[in-house]
Amino acid sequence: MAPKDLQRSDEHFLAGFFEPESVAIVGASNNPMRATYHLVGNLIKLGFRGRIYPVHLSEKEILGIKTFRTVKDIPETVDLAVIGVSYTATPGVLKECAEKGIKRVTLIAGGFSEAGEKGKRVQAEMARMVRENSIRAIGPNALSPINVKTGFCISFHAIDSIKPGNLSLIFQSGLYEPRSGWLLNDFNYHLNKLIDLGNKMDVNEVDALGYLVEDPETRVIGIHLESIGGDGREFLRLIRKGAAQGKRVVVLKSGKSEAGAKAALSHTGALVQGNDRVFEDAMKQCGALRARSLEDFFDLTRALERFGPLSLKGNRVFIATFPGGEGVIVTDLLEQEGLSLAETGSATLDKLRPVFPSWDIPGNPWDLGLTMQFHDPRKIYQTVIDAMIAEPNVDGLAIQMHPQSLLFPKEFMGIFTRAAQEGKPIALWLAGMESGRHENLMWLEERAVPVFPSPEKALRALAALHRFSRS
């Protein structure tokens, strides 16, 4: 990588946050019980290839790496300083970074604009220092960033590995932090980059979005917002630009209610402005999808990443469930989500007939439970999926897996990957199962077939895919 001063001028300033060649970790710790222990620990475990400079007043080394008393003692250029000291010590460290000539900092501590008049004053003072020294700063009150490809991961949690993917995330506050173990280990989240903005003293969502929209490795962008801190028009323009490039943007906007807006104010000091319905309409017009809930946000971003470049060309879905009653529920869901029940032709019905019971049944929704009383599951899944791949009136598949699927041999699981390979998105669900906990589910997710714990989530994922195919 070229030294930063020789960078191409068209490189976004955030690139240096995601791909630092050298990083100072101020407030690193040798105590595994402290959250700051993982600031250095994760970099080592994840194989970060840049130079790591732990900074500590008394320790000689941290996790085997030589420490420095202050950033100013570091004998080399530092691309990025991660400031993980207390809020009282943070302005002093920032000053030292300025003196050292460091141009990028992440401020982790909270206790500033969200902490009354005094905190606001201190943050304003830091903002001035940053501006005057041409420093770019993430935070304060931000754990950030993560770049899976380079193993660069600033987190208070022990992260052993992250599955690489094409999903990049922007958070206003560390919503993902207490979930990071679940998201990255159990949930089959395939991440590319993550930035947490905290109080947005300098870097804001417009900067972050501008960078990710141009990032070739980012295909899905998830954004959590309480307020728009930067230029609202530019923010919308960037979402439109991303959509035009085929990037899928999912937005979770909180602070919708009056009480929620007040809570947002007390938490990051951000004033939530504007009418929520105006925001909703703006998202639609720009081609972004608004997540309904926190769970929805994580479900949809995961699913859209796994679906990859696949799209749902029309809204006609084939359904297969174990209890027939579930087929009825899922048919209701289809309409709620703006999808429809595919009408399969007589040629398809003929293909399905070998796995009928001894009487005639409808082709869609398909009653797996019934047909499995008479035929081998392997034969049924294969027959049904083959028929639906060939059926021109079917755009996507929504299929319930049986709990015993967890015991199926992998060559059998391959049946489920065929639909996606043939260009037809498939959303599977298996009640009560966290995707990723079981070998068979991980196997499917690695092959870009997402598995959900409920039909509601599976259908919502297909609906999102359809939503984006039209925009």
Place this chain on the structure above:
Amino acid sequence: MAPKDLQRSDEHFLAGFFEPESVAIVGASNNPMRATYHLVGNLIKLGFRGRIYPVHLSEKEILGIKTFRTVKDIPETVDLAVIGVSYTATPGVLKECAEKGIKRVTLIAGGFSEAGEKGKRVQAEMARMVRENSIRAIGPNALSPINVKTGFCISFHAIDSIKPGNLSLIFQSGLYEPRSGWLLNDFNYHLNKLIDLGNKMDVNEVDALGYLVEDPETRVIGIHLESIGGDGREFLRLIRKGAAQGKRVVVLKSGKSEAGAKAALSHTGALVQGNDRVFEDAMKQCGALRARSLEDFFDLTRALERFGPLSLKGNRVFIATFPGGEGVIVTDLLEQEGLSLAETGSATLDKLRPVFPSWDIPGNPWDLGLTMQFHDPRKIYQTVIDAMIAEPNVDGLAIQMHPQSLLFPKEFMGIFTRAAQEGKPIALWLAGMESGRHENLMWLEERAVPVFPSPEKALRALAALHRFSRS
């Protein structure tokens, strides 16, 4: 138990289905790969104390129990015959049951009213046989019933144990079946009785509801319906009666959309009638809660059972989250669910001050992540929960648990049980965790503190409790 002919005349006819002294299992199997293997296997494992008569044409014994060639060969009275043979053999076995004088049967096979004209004719013929012989029949197309207290459990899945509780369920089709392992083992479902009605040839939801409304061990009733097969007015009267007795009824009604209604018809042959909005209004007026989705149905019935006789006296909720941003999201959710943010008095704020950071913060929503940078988690949870128990303006608590809670010692977990003990419902959530998989979560659930995988579910549970406190 008195012989059935000496039963008190006021006993509901379904009692004999849930507490048979002797049961014939027709179509039992010695082959562990067959679903019918578990019909007898579960009864043995769950310690069913009645007499079991497996019926098989060729096997001498099944799982160590002597078999009979036909029900007619059984030398004693049979309270209930479970007919688990194929749909072609079912009418013949039913005839033999009639000849033997058996008065209660469960018909498992499908292939009748849902399977075209021929199936309809055969079902009508069976219905006639049942009527003429004063037999009461569950099904066909029904796996049923389960009575946890007596270890009586008719299921195609291996059930090793069921946590006893006060939740009873009525299903129109076996929605729970592919989920039974998850519901009963991983989800902390505390069950009392379960009845699956299938095609409702004889026993219908009005019968089932009439029985459960009078059942002293049933406190929460969950009903899944596609159609109302019995007397609609009586059904609504029974729900009102249950509500008046403090029973909480949750209804999942599918077949809402036109396509869904058509799917219901093909699946159980039931014609879904009437306007969905009329049904919605009727449920509200009767004091029942309508589940929004399959997931919602299982979440709410579980939560209401765990909350026990507790109610949410007002709608004022205290919130504590790890990321402050989650507090904003949950505050929005409160309004959506008809709850409100409790306004805590200055006396409460004074009690909380010892776990503040060095600046003033709001009491509600409470920023756990922030305060834990400065104080011991044990002290914070204890201070906050004690203060909220004493605060007269707080009716219930919604608190996010940290993933590390799974490692807490049990005496620490006891902090979370105190609120419920003091009459204030508490709903906890822990992102991405199936409740029941982890020792600490099971410990809480056993002490009637439900834990959810998302704030949406936790808030929805509190809202349901509030809904019922007013009805």
